[in-house]
Amino acid sequence: MTTAGNYTETFVEVADVRLQLWQGGTGEPLLVLHGEFGVPGWLRAYELLAERFTVYVPSLPGFGQSACPDCIISVRDLAAWVTWFVRDLQLPQPLNVIGCSMGGWIAAEIATYNATLFKKMVLVGAAGLKPEVGEVWDYFVHAPKEAFTQAFYNPEHVPEYVQYYGKPWTPEEESQVESNREMASRLLWKPYMRSHALPALLRGIATPTLLVWGREDAIIPLNVCQLYQSAISDATAKILDRCGHMPEMEKPTEFAQIVLDFLTAP
Numbered sequence: 001m002t003t004a005g006n007y008t009e010t011f012v013e014v015a016d017v018r019l020q021l022w023q024g025g026t027g028e029p030l031l032v033l034h035g036e037f038g039v040p041g042w043l044r045a046y047e048l049l050a051e052r053f054t055v056y057v058p059s060l061p062g063f064g065q066s067a068c069p070d071c072i073i074s075v076r077d078l079a080a081w082v083t084w085f086v087r088d089l090q091l092p093q094p095l096n097v098i099g100c101s102m103g104g105w106i107a108a109e110i111a112t113y114n115a116t117l118f119k120k121m122v123l124v125g126a127a128g129l130k131p132e133v134g135e136v137w138d139y140f141v142h143a144p145k146e147a148f149t150q151a152f153y154n155p156e157h158v159p160e161y162v163q164y165y166g167k168p169w170t171p172e173e174e175s176q177v178e179s180n181r182e183m184a185s186r187l188l189w190k191p192y193m194r195s196h197a198l199p200a201l202l203r204g205i206a207t208p209t210l211l212v213w214g215r216e217d218a219i220i221p222l223n224v225c226q227l228y229q230s231a232i233s234d235a236t237a238k239i240l241d242r243c244g245h246m247p248e249m250e251k252p253t254e255f256a257q258i259v260l261d262f263l264t265a266p
Contacts, residue, residue, distance in 0.1 A: 111207045
């Protein structure tokens with residue numbers, strides 16, 4: 001176990017996986033499902049959210065230092081595993097969830113078939129839908145460093161980009177990036193970053209939903225936000241100006257406040 005400030009990093013045996021898990025704060029549980037880049041660490045946004053919630057941030061199977069079971073080969077498999085994880089960790093239900101990019105797709109998948117797991121849902125630059133305008137940027141034909149740079153509107157001015165991505169990587173860090181990339185390709189390659197069934201299934205979601213998007217998202221076009229909002233009943237959207245694909249890192253204070261306002265509203 002590693003303890004720093006207001007959070008801990010532990011390894012737990014849960015849902016048949018040895019899992020890397022960050023946890024911090026007090027209050028109701030708030031589950032964070034990360035994107036295809038994995039979790040670089042305990043982010044400033046998590047710290048701000050932990051002032052009101054107990055924030056759980058697992059490295060999903062195959063990412064970070066979590067084990068990779070052979071049975072998980074698709075986003076829908078991973079969605080099923082997350083429901084198992086919530087049960088085995090004995091988190092009170094329904095609970096709030098934030099899903100970023102791939103994690104947003106996972107959360108949306110769960111909400112289509114389990115209306116009781118989530119209390120409120122925040123989808124951040126969510127993957128899973130084919131845009132009608134523009135294209136999803138192809139991670140797998142570019143070098144990893146290019147992908148991280150592409151994910152931010154103004155990367156050199158983002159402290160967490162500089163801390164985690166804008167420096168020479170150690171051999172261990174480079175290996176971890178490639179391992180995350182391998183798992184992402186396993187889950188997202190065909191069809192690339194989208195589901196054929198999800199557009200129709202979204203109409204069955206009853207979970208109160210907030211969409212958070214960077215206006216300058218160069219990974220998943222803003223049009224995908226509009227598609228999610230049209231498909232999910234009563235979904236609302238907050239668009240952050242001068243922000244790319246990772247508002248939780250690029251604009252952590254504004255992001256956290258938007259999320260807190262939504263989650264704590266009656």
